Each structure stands twice: as C-alpha cells, then as structure tokens.
Amino acid sequence: MNFEHLKPSVLAALSTKELSRxxxxxxxxxxxxxxxxxxxxxxxxxxxxxxxxxxLGPYVGAETDHTVIPFGKGICGQVAISDQNFVVPDVSAQDNYIACSFTVKSEIVVPLFVNGKNIGQIDIDSHVINPFTEADERFLEFVTQEVAKLY
Incomplete structure (x- = not known):
C-alpha cells in the first residue's frame, strides 16, 4: 500500500482548530x-x-475491556518498556498477548514520543494474518511524530 496519499489527510485531521486534541x-x-x-x-x-x-485514549473499532494495561503486559505493555515498534504477524504465536477479540489475527504498535519520552502509542489490530509491512511502520512513525506536535 502507498501511504503517501494519506499523509495530507493525517495533517488535516490533526490541524482542525475547532476540535479538541x-x-x-x-x-x-x-x-x-x-x-x-x-x-x-x-x-x-x-x-x-x-x-x-x-x-486507553481515543479509538475506533470494537469495544475493549482493556482500558488499563500494566507496563510489560501484552504487546502494548511491552512497547511501553522497549520504546520500539512491535509488529505481530500472528497473535496466536505470541505468549505475552492480551486477546481483545477472537477476530484479531495480527497487531502493530508504534510508540509515541514527546521530547524523547515515550508517552503512549498507536495500536492497530487486524483481522488478517501478517498484513503489516515496513511501509506500515514508517507511515505510523510519521503519524506518531505528527500527533506528538499536539502535546
């Protein structure tokens, strides 16, 4: 997938002055x-x-019970400690995975840094096994860099 065409829409969504963060x-x-x-x-x-x-902050998709996750627990919790992107091609192969729904097959989490500090992350679940590529990682790094400007 070519993510370049989405970048202007990302910038527009984050710059709408009438909306809260x-x-x-x-x-x-x-x-x-x-x-x-x-x-x-x-x-x-x-x-x-x-x-x-x-x-848990803003999200779209199925409701989740996972509103608070301890550092180290699940994919998100591991990213909170590692400060590294985490791509999981098949969640069923992960020992330290918090199941959100049986429909989730894969996950990507990219940390959000403000002034060098990991303040959070973007988390994406997919109903497809192994859909995420390096292009997804680079695009989501762009997204988190732009989101960081809101803080």
Whole structure:
C-alpha cells in the first residue's frame, strides 16, 4: 500500500482548530480505519509513568475491556518498556498477548514520543494474518511524530 496519499489527510485531521486534541485523535483513528482495509481497530494508549500503566485514549473499532494495561503486559505493555515498534504477524504465536477479540489475527504498535519520552502509542489490530509491512511502520512513525506536535 502507498501511504503517501494519506499523509495530507493525517495533517488535516490533526490541524482542525475547532476540535479538541481528543476529537482530533478520534478523527485520525477513523481516517486510518476508513482508508486502510486491514486496520480493523485503531486506537491510542497513553502512559502513566507513576503507576506504570497504559490508559486507553481515543479509538475506533470494537469495544475493549482493556482500558488499563500494566507496563510489560501484552504487546502494548511491552512497547511501553522497549520504546520500539512491535509488529505481530500472528497473535496466536505470541505468549505475552492480551486477546481483545477472537477476530484479531495480527497487531502493530508504534510508540509515541514527546521530547524523547515515550508517552503512549498507536495500536492497530487486524483481522488478517501478517498484513503489516515496513511501509506500515514508517507511515505510523510519521503519524506518531505528527500527533506528538499536539502535546
């Protein structure tokens, strides 16, 4: 997939002056889900470094019970510690995976840095096995860099 054509839409979603930061992030999640067929759940988790937990922020997709995730737990929790992208081609092959839904087959998580500190992440679930490529990683790094400007 060529993500270049989506970049201007990402910038537009994040620069709408009339919307709050939360509304911009929700619109961004919706944009990504609407335009990338294998992005079936798109959301943000934000870190509380005092309690070493992640807290669910704006998202689109199926409801989730995972509103608070301890650092180290699941894919998101591991990214909170590693500060690295984590691509999971097949969630059934992961030992430290928190199952959100039986429909989720793969996941990609990219950390969100503000002034060099990991403040959260974008988390994307797919109903397809192994859809994520290096192009997804680079695009989501662009997305998180743009989101960081809101903080």
């Amino acid at each position: 939360e509304e911009k992030l929700k619109d961004l999640c919706q944009l990504l889900q609407d335009h990338i067929s294998y992005y079936n759940w798109v959301g943000f988790y934000f870190a509380n470094h005092d309690t070493k937990t992640l807290h």
